[in-house]
Amino acid sequence: MPNCTNCPRNCKNNSYCGKDFEKIRVAKVMRHIYEEPIICPKNQGSGAIFFSNCSLKCVFCQNYQLSHFGVGRDISVNELAEIFKLLEISGVANINLVTPTHYLDKILQALNLYKPKIPIVWNTSGYESPENIKKLKGFVDVFLFDGKYFSKDLAGRYSKATNYFENFLASIIEAKRIVPENVIIDGVLKKGIIVRHLVLPGCYMDSIEIFKHIKKAVGCDVFVSIMSQYVPMFKAKDYPEINRRLSPLEYKKVTREVIRLGFDKGYIQDFDSQSESYTPVFSDKKFFEI
Ligand code: SF4
Secondary structure (H helix, E strand, O other): OOOOOOOOOOOOOOOOOOOOOOOEEEEEEEEEOOOOHHHOOOOOOEEEEEEOOOOOOOOOOOOHHHHOOOOOEEEOHHHHHHHHHHHHHHOOOOEEEEOOHHHHHHHHHHHHHOOOOOOEEEEEOOOOOHHHHHHOOOOOOEEEEEOOOOOHHHHHHHHOOOOHHHHHHHHHHHHHHHOOOOEEEOOEEEEEEEEEEEOOOOOHHHHHHHHHHHHHHHOOOOEEEEEOOOOOOHHHHHOHHHOOOOOHHHHHHHHHHHHHHOOOOEEEOOHHHOOOOOOOOOOHHHOEEO
């Protein structure tokens, strides 16, 4: 079994993420219209490729069918390059690689076969190593990092990844070296960094720490997307402290502080976003929805 370094777990086997070392598994290819508007113009959408399996596997994952159960189709590197072409021809604004980290080596092979002329978005859980982010130079244009946890305790409890934040922060610093400035053309982000954060119930202080450290590390010239849409799903019922929705007050505390810190580009959500309606349908019959 090869030693894998695609994520900070540096495993000798695939027992955590569940991927097959020889193949890429994809759950869905779609024209996505619910990503952050700056990468998702309504008339084009974003060309999302949802990779199956996951190196983080949060207990509350809303896409647990693919992240935890690995639902999807096995494809080759050549087929992935063909999917890039199909999406590009369809007129989407970018190629949006959703949860790509564990397939880093294969995705780089596919991008070496065919590099689309539209931007490539690395849409990651944030569980990355800076060494791997460095490899994306020249291939990836927009880094969309989920910033999940600051505290080791939370990262350990919900994702078995106590080394999450140190790797996340070092990876953002590396991404900032690759794309030092945001490039926006006709209202669409062509190059830059977005940090997305889902506020968890009872964890607003942790949320605020994430943004304080980002500011210290790379400043406030990144887009932020602060989400209120947490719904207890999958194994969240086994963790009573997160087996509820977020309160408006918790969300307000986070958004108010992030704005006060100086992050002035990005998105906050309406509270009625707390529904499952933004979750794509993953089934083999709906594999291609371009
Ligand atoms: S990508 Fe999977 S196999 Fe590779 S280091 Fe991460 S968890 Fe381990």
